[in-house]
Amino acid sequence: MKLLEERIQQDGRILGDEILKVDAFLNHQIDPELMAAMGEEFSRLFANDKIDKILTVESSGIAPAVFAGLSLHVPVVFARKNKSLTLPTTVWAADVYSFTKQTTNQIMIDQQFLKSGEKVLIIDDFLANGQAVNGLLKIASQADAHVVGAGIVIEKTFQKGRQILDEQGIRVESLARVKAFVDGQVAFL
Numbered sequence: 001m002k003l004l005e006e007r008i009q010q011d012g013r014i015l016g017d018e019i020l021k022v023d024a025f026l027n028h029q030i031d032p033e034l035m036a037a038m039g040e041e042f043s044r045l046f047a048n049d050k051i052d053k054i055l056t057v058e059s060s061g062i063a064p065a066v067f068a069g070l071s072l073h074v075p076v077v078f079a080r081k082n083k084s085l086t087l088p089t090t091v092w093a094a095d096v097y098s099f100t101k102q103t104t105n106q107i108m109i110d111q112q113f114l115k116s117g118e119k120v121l122i123i124d125d126f127l128a129n130g131q132a133v134n135g136l137l138k139i140a141s142q143a144d145a146h147v148v149g150a151g152i153v154i155e156k157t158f159q160k161g162r163q164i165l166d167e168q169g170i171r172v173e174s175l176a177r178v179k180a181f182v183d184g185q186v187a188f189l
């Protein structure tokens with residue numbers, strides 16, 4: 001998606017060999033107009049999949065997921081990372097290793113918000129090593145929900161996330177595909 005690639009070129013910052021910081025429009029400050037355009041693009045890509053619900057993980061997946069939900073007219077459920085007192089004991093749960101934080105978190109979804117047979121679209125901000133999406137796939141499998149695919153805002157193709165999802169037969173649609181960081185610049189596929 002050209003608009004997103006231009007924004008990454010303009011405001012993205014490269015940290016070390018593997019991390020792209022996009023705090024100016026996605027991960028800290030959020031650009032609602034860009035999110036709305038991305039939501040429409042996800043909606044276009046998955047228009048024929050009869051999606052019942054979108055799943056994401058807090059917190060950075062929520063903004064793109066909500067705009068995709070708005071365009072697709074479906075509810076959005078985000079997995080929680082911290083066990084809240086208000087969360088019931090009847091949850092679907094999976095462990096997720098965080099690439100950026102280098103810790104393992106449990107992610108949870110209240111069972112009442114994900115039911116057997118529902119067709120779900122997973123949305124997340126980044127695809128790196130596939131751990132976050134994989135955690136949501138495990139949760140969907142526990143609930144016996146059907147995953148139609150994963151919509152990713154920024155995929156880093158030099159990490160193994162897509163391979164892990166391909167091996168499970170999961171359709172992946174990424175709005176920007178970063179192939180490398182070259183001389184401090186982001187190169188797209």
Ligand code: 5GP
Pocket residue numbers: 018019020021022027060097098099100124125126127128129130131132133161
């Ligand atoms: P994965 O689970 O695919 O290994 O990593 C995806 C998750 O890690 C995303 O939900 C995102 O929060 C975080 N992440 C991975 N790579 C990056 C990156 O380059 N920049 C930022 N800001 N977050 C990342």
